[in-house]
Amino acid sequence: MAQRIADLPTPALIVDLDRVDANLRRGRAYADAQGVDLRPHTKTHKGPRFARAQVAAGAGGICVAKLGEAEMMADAGLDDVFMPNTVIGADKAARAVALAQRVRFAIGVDHPEQLVQLAAAAKGAARPLEVLVEVDVGAGRGGAAAGEVAELLRRVREAAGLRARGVYAYEGFTYAARDRDELVARHDEAQRALLAVAAAARPWLDGDERRGAAPTVSLGSTPSLLAAVPLRPGITEMRPGTYLFNDLQQARWAAAGGRWEDGLGHAAAHVLASVVSIHGDALRPWRAVLDAGSKALTSDRAVGHDGHGLLVDHGLTVARLSEEHGVVEGPGTERLRVGDKARVLMNHVCPVVNLFPVMHLVRGDVVVEALPVAGRGFLV
Numbered sequence: 001m002a003q004r005i006a007d008l009p010t011p012a013l014i015v016d017l018d019r020v021d022a023n024l025r026r027g028r029a030y031a032d033a034q035g036v037d038l039r040p041h042t043k044t045h046k047g048p049r050f051a052r053a054q055v056a057a058g059a060g061g062i063c064v065a066k067l068g069e070a071e072m073m074a075d076a077g078l079d080d081v082f083m084p085n086t087v088i089g090a091d092k093a094a095r096a097v098a099l100a101q102r103v104r105f106a107i108g109v110d111h112p113e114q115l116v117q118l119a120a121a122a123k124g125a126a127r128p129l130e131v132l133v134e135v136d137v138g139a140g141r142g143g144a145a146a147g148e149v150a151e152l153l154r155r156v157r158e159a160a161g162l163r164a165r166g167v168y169a170y171e172g173f174t175y176a177a178r179d180r181d182e183l184v185a186r187h188d189e190a191q192r193a194l195l196a197v198a199a200a201a202r203p204w205l206d207g208d209e210r211r212g213a214a215p216t217v218s219l220g221s222t223p224s225l226l227a228a229v230p231l232r233p234g235i236t237e238m239r240p241g242t243y244l245f246n247d248l249q250q251a252r253w254a255a256a257g258g259r260w261e262d263g264l265g266h267a268a269a270h271v272l273a274s275v276v277s278i279h280g281d282a283l284r285p286w287r288a289v290l291d292a293g294s295k296a297l298t299s300d301r302a303v304g305h306d307g308h309g310l311l312v313d314h315g316l317t318v319a320r321l322s323e324e325h326g327v328v329e330g331p332g333t334e335r336l337r338v339g340d341k342a343r344v345l346m347n348h349v350c351p352v353v354n355l356f357p358v359m360h361l362v363r364g365d366v367v368v369e370a371l372p373v374a375g376r377g378f379l380v
């Protein structure tokens with residue numbers, strides 16, 4: 001007999017395949033409308049199954065965050081992998097070069113020392129290792145300053161085993177925008193900064209041989225996709241990741257200027273939790289306890305939301321977390337009953353997926369597959 005969502009032991013990670021299909025179509029439509037290549041970041045789902053679905057839905061290749069993820073994807077037959085992240089250490093440089101012998105693989109760089117190690121590892125390799133220079137366009141995380149890019153590219157030129165495919169940035173600071181206008185303005189700032197660097201670096205870039213040696217100029221991210229932010233000519237690639245599942249943080253962008261509640265309809269992943277106890281009465285405030293704490297929901301916060309997740313069917317918020325407990329408070333809590341199962345929309349889905357050994361894939365109420373999270377816990 002088919003297993004139903006309500007039969008699952010909790011906490012469980014639920015992925016709604018109909019919504020995933022809609023999100024895949026939305027990703028493709030945005031990339032097509034903007035005339036850019038779609039290279040989704042697989043950090044959200046962490047496995048070959050959905051990576052293949054993304055390629056089938058029009059992605060030219062995929063992104064990963066770690067070498068271990070790249071190796072796992074290559075083993076599974078994904079043959080065009082970009083890691084928009086940097087590594088240090090001779091062992092990792094050797095793994096990057098080894099990957100480039102097996103599949104089309106490129107890696108990020110933002111410091112000369114990384115290039116020294118990658119160049120040493122790539123010396124004499126049959127196939128060159130492609131690199132993209134990460135540029136800091138305002139996120140203040142990784143990324144070289146505009147003035148440092150030429151020196152990095154000079155080093156790539158000197159290294160026989162390396163090729164410079166292009167430049168990339170991650171515009172994570174756009175997440176903090178208050179509304180779509182501000183998102184568009186912030187994103188445009190990121191685009192202009194990256195395009196200026198790409199133009200100045202053009203003589204040094206080998207480019208992408210599959211695109212007639214035109215350099216790759218690559219940005220993230222999910223809010224820009226969901227809010228259909230216009231891209232400037234010259235941006236060649238987008239790397240959204242969260243769009244496949246979405247989460248509470250993305251709901252306002254998924255609403256696309258409409259009602260925030262409609263944005264919730266794009267969320268394909270939830271944590272199913274049980275109400276294990278409830279306390280309160282006319283004198284004491286009601287408090288319900290879920291069996292999903294930080295071990296299931298993470299402690300990540302969501303821009304624009306209080307708390308640690310939304311009980312989507314009740315309009316209640318997980319107010320507090322400890323490792324195994326999620327505490328729901330506030331008006332309406334008294335309507336919950338011990339034993340109720342609640343769908344909790346997490347603040348940020350990517351680290352939640354990393355916490356679960358399996359995700360339960362569903363169509364309607366029916367669990368169609370228990371899919372192991374193949375790339376769970378890859379640290380190196």
Ligand SMILES: Cc1ncc(COP(=O)(O)O)c(C=O)c1O
Nearest residue numbers: 041084170220221222240241242
């Ligand atoms: C380098 C890089 N590219 C792309 C993405 C995908 O962005 P989003 O999570 O907004 O889909 C991320 C997310 O962290 C990232 O770090």
